[in-house]
Amino acid sequence: MKSPKIRFKEFQNDWNSRILGEVCNKFDNLRIPIAENLRKKGNIPYYGANGIQDYVDGYTHDGEFVLIAEDGANDIKNYPVQYVNGKIWVNNHAHVLQGKNGILNNIFLNYSISSINFEPFLVGGGRAKLNASVMDNLTFRIPSDIKEQEKIGEFFRKIDGILDLENSRFKKLENFKKTMLDKLFVKDGADEPQIRLGSFKGEWNSRILGDIGETYCGLSGKNKDDFGHGNAKFVPYINIFQNSIVNLAKLEKIEIDKRQNSVKNGDIFFTTSSETPQEVAMSSVYLGNEENIYLNSFCFGFRPKEFLNSYFLAYFFRSHYFRDKVIPLAQGISRYNISKNKMMELKIRIPNDIKEQEAIGEFFRKMDGILEFSQKKITKLENIKKYLLNKMFM
Template identity: 40%
Template sequence: MSKEKLVPKLRFEGFENNEWIPYKLKNIVRFSKGRGYSKNDLLEQGSPIILYGRMYTNYEIIIRDVDTYAKPKENTIYSKGTEVIVPSSGETAEDIARASFVSKKGIILGGDLNIMHLIENHNPLFLALSISNDDRKKELIRRAQGSSVVHLYNTDLENAVVYFPTLTEQNKISSYLEKIDKMIQLQQSKVNKVKDLKSAYLSEMFPKEGEKYPKKRFEGFTEPWEEYKLKDMGRSLTGLSGKSKKDFGHGEAEFVTYMNVFDNPIAKSTQTAQVEVDENQTEVEYGDIFFTVSSETPNEVGMSSVWLYNRPNVYLNSFCFGFRPTINLNPYYMAYMLRSPEIRKRFILLAQGISRYNISKTKAMELLFPIPSNEEQEKIGQFFKNLDNQISIEEKKLAKLENLKQGYLNDMFV
């Protein structure tokens, strides 16, 4: 490798003349494996444990704490606040081609982790950060083994190459990126706070089944709510039918995808796919409501989404059914009411199946839903719309910080 490649693109002033040195991991770290633990070993209380992958960090680069616990076994390895870990298995190579610095002492390090202990005078956070840049990730991805389950063993990591500057520069870079990481953590807590607030209101602003008043209500509204069957408020619509694989991926028409309905109370206008124009299909209209009819778990059937766009030649996918109101319903109210915990329970009770769960459109149309006055519907719908807007704002700030961090990881490391 040429000398030009042994310095990063972006560097702090004063370090320009120092070249970075390549090391094989086996020459600067001692590898170990933790004692085996599984999900069945987890407890409500006990010693904090890092089990594997998403079970410990959501893949944070700096692990300051964990919220999983277990009863310690003999010969358990506890963190000393200096370890760097890499997951040893995952669904994809991208899942495990990453490293984390365990900054807190006394955490159990589980058996599905590659544990690295630095044996030279280097900064462990710098090592975790270095492995997390795109070039080093690519090297780990190349070394990963397997298909349905992908593995990275200590022996796969031994010859992976990392590049280190002087300890002073390592500390400078690590300190700077740790500050950004703390900003990300703070912003994530802001996102979580608004999401938790929305979740609480969804639980309290809609009446329980058989009741006529919600627990929490806007001032000025005192009238009892009514319950209506879905079939008494409109009519059902069918999704795409009579199509084969060759009909998709091209054409002047679109269809609303299953995941668009599943993920979004308000459907995203951009989450559509191409299909040929077909006059025999039902076009969706502003205010239509979509429901998923199938899922892998009973808790995820009957997810709903409202379409708020006026576009021609847009259809619904074949794994959902639609509903078109024939009475005056506020679309935002419907979007959030249908996603409230109380209403979700009613759909879950309809789920039937073993390996895959389905709901009957006919039975769904018989479900009862709470409907207040149009004025109160509008007030509630706008309230939740504003909360979603706030969540979106905070998530964009979070994404900006995460992109900034990744940019530095790519530009400040060799």
């Protein structure tokens, strides 16, 4: 095959096989590392292996270039290719290439190199390396017509522009949610939140956490042979850690055991240990209705004794207000644990009006729906780009 599977119809010529070092100029000799304590802050982007490391005063390169990571972790994702145009500082962890004028378009080069799997060419251990000599001798195919290169390059730049826009929107939504998790719940020393939804007024009630619910333990008396089979299921630790509401599609199998505590709709699960204090007591609300569902042994359950809105609780226990209360309770050195008895002594403030609980819960539920839709859109665009990189290059 001498042309890619997908191409613009106005171009018919075969693609030529070329050696990278023959069609690119390399400017590695201009790279200069900067010790962090010697950096003078400025507005020039300072690039390393994994992108922009800092902004500094001064530059090593000025023009249109393609940067390829020289070394990084073994994960191939840590070997990004970056198109840059303008003044930049590049340290000694990124190769600096520039397509030869009239032979190789730099934007095309950026995406062409991005379609190559570097993994077979890496050498070394913990920080595998893409040697300059190996890179220079990479063989790849390019269109002989520079206009086809330009059109392909601009096509992928437009895709990246759409992706940048969607990622920016997603980040803004995430930040908005974080702000509202701070503003819609009462802070210590206050009687009501900074922002109220609708026409709700009045102080929130001060309650002791243990007075509004009871705790229970997760699975006990099990070994590794008990997991992965059976007609019952359990909620794994990672499901709770990652989700404010349990993902019912990611439960795991176990045998039915009537001695264990079965979970119920509306229960809240808390993780009991973590690697950092900031990650203790991460919570997740269970909204399923199946029988014979248990909780993993590294978490404990909390079952409200009175009617409280489950969606409100899902976001309340993930709010800055509650997290600021629970993090100081973490104890440990290499691994941190939390006492559920100490947690149950915490004083919290919640709305007395169930309607306000419902309004707050629904607000965040819709926010998460928008975020999920946005993330799916980004993933779909990334998959389309990946497919086209595979089909439009050789």
